[in-house]
Amino acid sequence: MKLLQVAVLGAGRIGSYHVELLERQVEGIQVRGVYDLDRTRAQAVVDKFQLPRTYESVDEALGDEAVDVVLIASSTDQHATQIKQAAAAGKQIFCEKPIDLQLDAIDDALAAVKKHGVHLHVGFNRRFDRNFAEVKRLLETGAIGASHVLRITSRDPAPPPAEYVKVSGGIYKDMMIHDLDMARFLLGPDVESVTAFGSVMIDPAIGKAGDVDTAIAVLRYRSGAQAIIENSRQAPYGYDQRIEVHGEKGVLNADNMRDHTVTLGDRKGYHNPALPRFFVERYHQAYVNQFKAFVETLSRSGQPMPVSGEDGRAAVLLAEACTRSLKEGRTVRLEEFV
Structure with missing residues (x-):
């Protein structure tokens, strides 16, 4: 070949x-x-x-x-x-x-x-993380019935330089865009409205650059389901990446990945292994899986890309809706962009 x-x-x-x-x-x-x-x-x-x-x-x-x-x-x-x-x-x-x-x-x-x-593939690598992919698989089997609430936590270990923030497009288009795509991946594309909140809690220079460093977005779906996404530019304890889906029959949790599952208990208490330092360590295998899927798809003539250009556009649209919601202090309906 x-x-x-x-x-x-x-x-x-x-x-x-x-x-x-x-x-x-x-x-x-x-x-x-x-x-x-x-x-x-x-x-x-x-x-x-x-x-x-x-x-x-x-x-x-x-x-x-x-x-x-x-x-x-x-x-x-x-x-x-x-x-x-x-x-x-x-x-x-x-x-x-x-x-x-x-x-x-x-x-x-x-x-x-x-x-x-x-063909165009857009690099939303987190879809290819084995834990998040398993959440998706279980949702599709009906393991927890209809989804009611999705919670996504994404916290970086340290904030980026203010100079980067100025050209990044803001926290929703730079950082939360991964989570907005994940919300679509897990619960589907039928988002009806977005309400966003944000503040500067970590680095005043980020505020001076016109952005926030602590953000929440609430996505409401046509089914009534909701997705709550929380982002922080600084988590001193490591790269924090978690997902929970609560449904009519149960709950699914994808917790942080660590090097091992051993907990040390001593006179000072219980000690867990540290979290990954940043995205390369946490999502290394997801990046590999993504490229493998890309190559495999190209080998099969006529197959759609795993993450299409339309998926890429939809994530930016949601990020733009979040940005507008924060700026104008209101809920933004996606029909405003049609």
Whole structure:
């Protein structure tokens, strides 16, 4: 079987991490080359993993006839443009979230994907976490009957720099967007309205940058079910990721993952193993699983991508609704965006 050849656009933290995963842990695909605005950074990744080439431009990467797939791991403001360019070049596309911060730009990108008949997968890796996938499976079997309340807790170990916050799109589009996608993944797409709350409790510089660092969103579904999402930019005890679904027949819990399940008890009390430090440690296998699903889907002609461009758009729409709700201090109905 021919190996899929991928050109990676972006050699920052997530781009270089993806190169490592594709080269060392995912079969059926290999990295042909890397492009980054910072050529030195791109060359460092190429040298580290002994890749065939460094591209001098996006056009050079897209013009490489050997390339089947373009992996977009550049800055968010480049995603939609590079999707359109890759689609026009006839390449299959894997794009990190979000597609863009603006719905109009997303619509243009999705139109290009449709026009040129290529596939687009959006990188919501948490869908591929084995624990969250098991929650999804059990919900689909009817294990707890109709879902009533979904609770998602997501807390980072430390806040990002204020300079990053200024260009991130805000906590709802940068951080909570993963949880908004997870709410759709678990309870479905039929969200009726969103009510968001937020405050600055951790770093005043984040407030000065125009954002909040502590946020809650309540999603109401047409069925009457509700999803409550809580985000914090700082949890000193580690990377906190939990899900609970309460339903008519029972409850499902996906707790934090730890290195082991041993608890030490001594004169000072009980001591549990530490939480993962951050997303790379916590979701490493989810990233691998996601790429495996992507490669498998491409090998099956006509199959839809595991996370579609429409899924990517829906998550941004929910994040935009949260942003509007916080700004205007009211519940926002999704029909306002139609």
